Amino acid sequence: MAEIPAKFDAIVIGSGPAGSSSAYYLASKGFKVLMLERGRSSGSKNVFGGRVYAAPLKEIYPDFEKSAPIHRWVTREKVSFMHGNELVSLDYEGNDRKSFTTYLSQLTGWMALKAENAGAAIVTDITVTGLLMDGNRVTGVKAGNESVKADVVIDAEGVNRLVLESAGIVPPLKPSHVALGVKEVVKVEPDVIANEFGLGEGEGMAWAVLGDVTAGLPGGGFIYTNKDSVSIGLVVLLDSAIDGANEDIYKYVERFKSHPKLIKYFKDSRIMEYSAHLIPEDVWSLMPPRFYYDGLLIAGDAAGFLLNLGYTYRGVDFAAYSGYLAGRAVEQAHGHGSMSAENLSVYTKLLEQSFIMKNLKRFSGTHKLMRNRRLFTVYPAMMASLMRHIYSLDYESQKMFSALLGAAKENGAGPFTLLSDGIGVMRHL
Amino acid sequence: MSAAEQRLEDILNNDIWDVDPQPHITVDNEKCKKCNTKPCVRLCPAGCYTVSDNTLVFSYEGCVECGTCRVVCPLEAIHWEFPKSGRGIYFRFS
Numbered sequence: 001m002a003e004i005p006a007k008f009d010a011i012v013i014g015s016g017p018a019g020s021s022s023a024y025y026l027a028s029k030g031f032k033v034l035m036l037e038r039g040r041s042s043g044s045k046n047v048f049g050g051r052v053y054a055a056p057l058k059e060i061y062p063d064f065e066k067s068a069p070i071h072r073w074v075t076r077e078k079v080s081f082m083h084g085n086e087l088v089s090l091d092y093e094g095n096d097r098k099s100f101t102t103y104l105s106q107l108t109g110w111m112a113l114k115a116e117n118a119g120a121a122i123v124t125d126i127t128v129t130g131l132l133m134d135g136n137r138v139t140g141v142k143a144g145n146e147s148v149k150a151d152v153v154i155d156a157e158g159v160n161r162l163v164l165e166s167a168g169i170v171p172p173l174k175p176s177h178v179a180l181g182v183k184e185v186v187k188v189e190p191d192v193i194a195n196e197f198g199l200g201e202g203e204g205m206a207w208a209v210l211g212d213v214t215a216g217l218p219g220g221g222f223i224y225t226n227k228d229s230v231s232i233g234l235v236v237l238l239d240s241a242i243d244g245a246n247e248d249i250y251k252y253v254e255r256f257k258s259h260p261k262l263i264k265y266f267k268d269s270r271i272m273e274y275s276a277h278l279i280p281e282d283v284w285s286l287m288p289p290r291f292y293y294d295g296l297l298i299a300g301d302a303a304g305f306l307l308n309l310g311y312t313y314r315g316v317d318f319a320a321y322s323g324y325l326a327g328r329a330v331e332q333a334h335g336h337g338s339m340s341a342e343n344l345s346v347y348t349k350l351l352e353q354s355f356i357m358k359n360l361k362r363f364s365g366t367h368k369l370m371r372n373r374r375l376f377t378v379y380p381a382m383m384a385s386l387m388r389h390i391y392s393l394d395y396e397s398q399k400m401f402s403a404l405l406g407a408a409k410e411n412g413a414g415p416f417t418l419l420s421d422g423i424g425v426m427r428h429l
Numbered sequence: 430m431s432a433a434e435q436r437l438e439d440i441l442n443n444d445i446w447d448v449d450p451q452p453h454i455t456v457d458n459e460k461c462k463k464c465n466t467k468p469c470v471r472l473c474p475a476g477c478y479t480v481s482d483n484t485l486v487f488s489y490e491g492c493v494e495c496g497t498c499r500v501v502c503p504l505e506a507i508h509w510e511f512p513k514s515g516r517g518i519y520f521r522f523s
Contacts, residue, residue, distance in 0.1 A: 040447065040515040045494060047523040103522045125515030144513070160496040162510060173500045180497055182474045184440065185522040229522065242468045242501055249472050250437050258433035271435070271443045275523040276474035276495040 004148040008034045010330055011141050011150040012120075013128045013163060015042040017104075017316045018300025018323035019156035020111035021060050025327030027120035031334075034148065035112070035120055036141065038127040042112030043105035045158075047277035049181065049313050050224025050231035051206050052107065053099045056321040056355070061114060065097075069106040071227040072204025074099045076197070079311050082211040082221075083384035087261045101204045101224045101231070103185070104316065111320070128157065131167045131296070138167075138295035152295050152339040154326050156319070159278045159301040169298075170288045175239040179219060179281040179308065182253050183233025185273045186266055190228050196265050197225055208311040211380025213256050217244050218370045220310055221256050223265075229272055230265065232257055235313070237281055237370060250274075279315065280306040282367045283360060291351065292344040297326040307359050309366055309429060310375075318356050325350040365428035374413070374421055382411045437476045441491050449516035453509065454489040454498070460506035461485050468501040493518050 010026050012019045015037040023035040039045040051074060058064045073095075080089040116122050132140035132147050140149035141163075157163050159178065164170045197205050204225045213221035219236035233253055241249065257266050280286050283304040291298050299305070300319035307314040329347035336343045351357045369375070389403035398406075408418060454477070461467075467485060469478040475493045479486050494517055499509035511517070 038511050038515070039517075040519055044519045044521075045517075047495075047520060105520045105523055127511045127513050160499075160511075173496075175500055178500065180472065180474070180495065183523070238472075238497070238500060241472055242466075245471050247471065248437065248476060249474050250440065250476065251434070254434040254440075263433055266433070271440055273520065273522040274440045274444055274474075274493070275518075275520055276493045276497070278496055278500065 001142070002146045004146060006148070008032050008148065008150040010034070010152050010154060011036065011148060012154045012156060013141060014038070014156040014158055014300075015112045015115075015122060016046050016108055016156060016158060016300060016319065017111060018302075018319040018326075019154065020108060020115050020323065021320040022154045022156065022299060022323035022327040023115035023120040023122075024111065024118050025060070025324050026330060027115055027118035029327070029331055031330070033115070033120040034150065035115060035122045036126045036128050036143070037112075037122060037124045039124060041109065041124055042122065043108030046104045046108045047181070047183070047275045048104040048316055049183070049222050049233065049235070050101050050226070051099050052102060053314055053317045054097065056317040060320060060324045067110075069102055069110050070100045071102045072100060072199070072202055072225055073097050074101065074206045075203040076199065076205040078205060078207040080207065080209045081380035081383040082209050082213045082259070083381045084212060085260050086384040086388070088380075088383040088387050099206070101206070101226050103226065107316070128163055129166070130163060133167070136294050138293060152297065152330050152333070152344070154323070154330070155296060155298045155302055156300045156323055157302050159280055161302050164288065164298065164302060169293070173278070173286070175242055177280070177282050177286040178278045179235045179237045180241060180249065180276065181233060181235045181279050182249055182276045183231055183274075184253055184257065184271050185226070185229050185231050185275075186257070186269045187272050188228065188230045188265065188269050192265075193225050193228070193230070199225060209256070210310065210376060214252065214376060215244075215246070216373065216377040217241055218373065218376055232266075235279060235308075238278070240371070279308065279313070280304045281308055281370075284364055290348070292329070292341055292347045294341045295339050297329060297344060297347050299323045299326045305356055305360070307363060309363060310370060314359075321354060322351065322356055325354060363428065369424055369428040372421065372424065374417070378411050378413050379421075382407045382413060385410050441475060444493070445519045445521070446490065447516050447519060448490050449512040449514070451513065452489045453512045453517070454487060454492065455508045456485060456487055457506045457508070458484070460504045464502075464504050464506065466503065468503070469498040469507060472501050473498050
C-alpha cells in the first residue's frame with residue numbers, strides 16, 4: 001500500500017453539507033485539513049428534497065445570506081391531501097426568511113469552496129474505501145491501494161455507510177432504517193412560477209402532499225419552487241415499498257406530476273434532472289453505537305441526523321450543524337492534547353445540547369406513527385369527502401357536523417379509531 | 430398512462446454520467462435465482478434491474494447511486510459500491 005507522505009490534522013470523508021462545514025470550521029481555526037470527495041466536484045453526488053432551514057447555516061457562515069446560492073425564500077407553505085382527483089389543501093403565508101429553496105449540488109459546492117478558501121485541501125475523484133487502523137485507533141483512511149494519515153477522521157460519507165460498515169462500526173442498512181426519495185427537477189419559467197404558484201419576486205413555495213400521491217404507501221410527495229425550475233418528487237418508507245409498491249417507483253413521480261390538479265404547473269415543461277437518494281428514517285435504529293471513537297467522529301446522514309415528520313424534512317441543516325460541532329469537538333480535543341475517544345466524547349455533549357438531538361428526541365415516535373397506514377389512506381379520503389359534503393352542492397346544504405360524520409362513515413373510520421389516531425398524532429408530532 | 434407521463438429512458442436521458450468501465454454493481458446469480466420477489470426490479474429508480482426468462486438482468490451504467498438495490502435485496506445477492514475515480518452520475522440541479 002502506497003502511503004501519502006503528508007500527514008494531516010484531520011481528514012474528512014465526503015464533501016457534502018456535513019463534511020464541508022467541518023472542514024470549513026477546522027481550516028478556519030488553523031487545522032491542516034484534507035477533505036476527500038468521491039464525485040468529480042463537491043455536490044455532484046448530493047440529493048435533497050428542495051428546502052433548507054437557514055438558522056443553523058447562518059450561525060456557521062456569518063455571510064450566508066449575502067453570498068450563498070439561495071433560489072427563493074419559502075414564503076408559502078402548503079399541505080395537501082390527495083384523494084383521486086380531489087385535493088384538500090392548507091395554505092400558510094407568513095414565513096419570513098426561515099427556509100429557502102436551492103439545488104443542493106450548488107449549495108454544497110458553495111460550502112466546499114468556503115472550506116477551500118479557509119485553507120482546507122479538497123481532493124475530488126477519490127472514493128475512500130476504508131479506515132486505516134492501529135489497534136482500535138483510527139489513524140487515517142484508505143482509498144484503494146493508497147492511504148493517508150491524520151490525527152482524526154471525520155466520517156461524513158452519507159447514508160450509504162460503506163466505510164463504517166467495512167470497519168465493523170455499523171451493521172448493513174436495513175429497509176426499515178430508510179426511506180427512498182425520487183425526484184425530478186423540471187424547467188419552469190419564473191413568470192409561470194409567479195403566476196401559477198402565486199409567488200412574488202424571490203418568494204418560494206414548499207408543498208407537501210399526502211395520500212394517493214404515494215398510492216397510500218407511508219410517505220408523501222413534495223414540490224418546491226426554485227428560481228427557474230420546480231423540484232417534484234416523493235418519499236416512501238422503503239420497507240413498506242418492498243411489500244406495497246405495485247409498479248416501478250419512477251411511475252409514482254410521473255403520475256404525481258400529471259395529476260389533473262397539478263398538470264397546469266408542468267405543461268410544456270422539460271425535465272432538467274432526475275435523481276434518487278436514501279433518507280434516514282428510523283434514525284434511532286440507524287445511529288451508530290457512538291458518534292465518537294478513538295480518532296474518529298461521525299456526522300451528517302452517516303450518523304442518522306435527519307428529521308422526517310412526513311410534512312417536513314430537515315437533513316441539510318442537521319448535517320451541516322453536526323459537521324460544525326464535529327469541528328468544534330476536534331478543536332476542544334486538540335486543546336486537551338489528543339484525539340482519544342475520551343477527549344472526542346465532547347462531540348456527544350455538543351450534539352445533546354444542540355437542536356439536533358433535542359429535535360430527534362422530541363420526535364422519536366414519528367417513525368412509528370408513519371407506519372399507521374390510515375394516515376395515508378383513510379384520512380386523505382375523509383378530508384376529501386368532508387369537503388365534498390360541504391362544498392360540492394347542487395341544492396341542499398349540509399351541516400358541518402353531519403358532513404363530518406358522513407365522511408367518517410364513508411371511509412370506515414369509527415369514533416374510537418379517530419380518537420386513538422388523533423391521540424397518536426398529538427403525542428408524536 | 431396519460432399523455433403527460435414519460436418513459437423512464439426519456440427521463441434518464443436528462444442526466445449526465447461518466448461511466449466507469451469497471452462495473453460497480455455485481456449480482457450473484459446463484460443467490461438471486463432463489464429470490465421470488467426481486468424487489469430491486471420495481472424499486473430501483475433508474476430501472477437498472479429487469480427480469481428476462483426468469484433471470485435477473487442488470488445494467489450499472491444508468492445507476493443514480495441511491496443504494497436502494499443493496500438494501501432491499503433479501504438474499505444479499507447484489508454487491509453495490511460507489512463508482513471509483515469520480516465516475517458515475519454527475520448531479521447538477523438536485
